[in-house]
Amino acid sequence: MEKIASLPRAHAETSASAHERVYRTLRTRIMHGELAPGEALTLRGIGKEFGVSMTPAREAVRRLVAEGALFLSSSGRVSTPELTNERIEELAALRALIEVELASRALPRAHMALIDRLQTINGVVAEMISKRDAVGYIRTNLEFHRTLYLRAQAPAMLAMAETVWLQLGPTMRSLYGRLGRTEPPHNHKLIIAALKAGDEPGLRLALRSDVTQGLRLLAT
């Protein structure tokens, strides 16, 4: 960690600043459920892993805390959040509200190419389920939703939805671990069918089910 400094973003390796790189990586990990709820992180540890000093690590962590992806204890320690059932219910309700709206806005713009792509992704989702790959399942499932919502041309709403996903990330993992293992993505098929038929009420219903069903079955 000496003062070599002036290596001019060698080879456009990552193209972004250090804290951006750290932030992106951690964000993806959290959103995809690669970190367990309550898992602790340290600034020096993050810095060491990414080969940067504490400064960019701190900035990345602060950003994630601001988005609700990480929990900051009163003594300043950071960890992934352990959500209460009430909070999970709230976040599920938020998902339903925002994503139903996004899907509704995407519907009139959904052409065949999009539906084909969704079907392809859905195949990968099914594959991940059969492989019991929790992280892969979460990732492709979110990709399915994001692909649909991108058509809504509503970046602020999409960002909001992603923030909710982020907050649910660590919980998702342990959730889909205890959930029914092999159910096929039935709701996804309903979503695709509603898109094909241009059936907005059906789309809203299918989406609400897809978003809500998994999260409600925790009961704990």
Place this chain on the structure above:
Amino acid sequence: MEKIASLPRAHAETSASAHERVYRTLRTRIMHGELAPGEALTLRGIGKEFGVSMTPAREAVRRLVAEGALFLSSSGRVSTPELTNERIEELAALRALIEVELASRALPRAHMALIDRLQTINGVVAEMISKRDAVGYIRTNLEFHRTLYLRAQAPAMLAMAETVWLQLGPTMRSLYGRLGRTEPPHNHKLIIAALKAGDEPGLRLALRSDVTQGLRLLAT
């Protein structure tokens, strides 16, 4: 800015860390419309104003950028965002979605004490309008909404709503400047009436109008 250091949180003056203090202050300013859209900020300037170094200033700014309260240019300069009409429409739709839900959840818990409080706040809102005090109007208007939503016992949703307010802050100011000056808070009266009557559909409608009407009248 010398190394005095060990003053032990003298007198519990602010009770919080430096970056927290900076963050809170800036956040309030932005949410209340005290900063114009496109207004530039510098880390050293912030640090100077609050008597801190660049480090806590940077953390506060990062946090606000993560929440969408500040815009970060490609060269790293920060300023308040200048929202496009499309984005304003999106944010208004998000307000409607989330706040209608919050109000709906608050309705069964809304007792007389709450309604009285809302009426008192609404009186202040009217006073702010008659005084042409834009910042005061925004502040008390948000206080009206927050007071209602707190009853919903849904902190994640409330946080989401506040994030939207934050993003709209700078725009609000210039918006309510060019808007009709002296209209009384008619929708607020409708909201209160619906709360008294326990009329959920009416509450949803009144709230949607209140949230949406101002934001739609921009047209640029």
Place this chain on the structure above:
DNA sequence: TTTGGCAATTTGTGATCACATGTCAGCCTA
């Protein structure tokens, strides 16, 4: 007068340091 370019200044980024606090293990005492 206008425009192009160069230099000074401003500004963000990241590293490092000093320090206070929090955490935890091990030891001493009752």
Place this chain on the structure above:
DNA sequence: TAGGCTGACATGTGATCACAAATTGCCAAA
């Protein structure tokens, strides 16, 4: 042996510095 205390270590916070890039201002040339 159990419980509390102490010390070492880990960790977050904030200040300062060096540096690169962007911005600005200024002067000269057309």
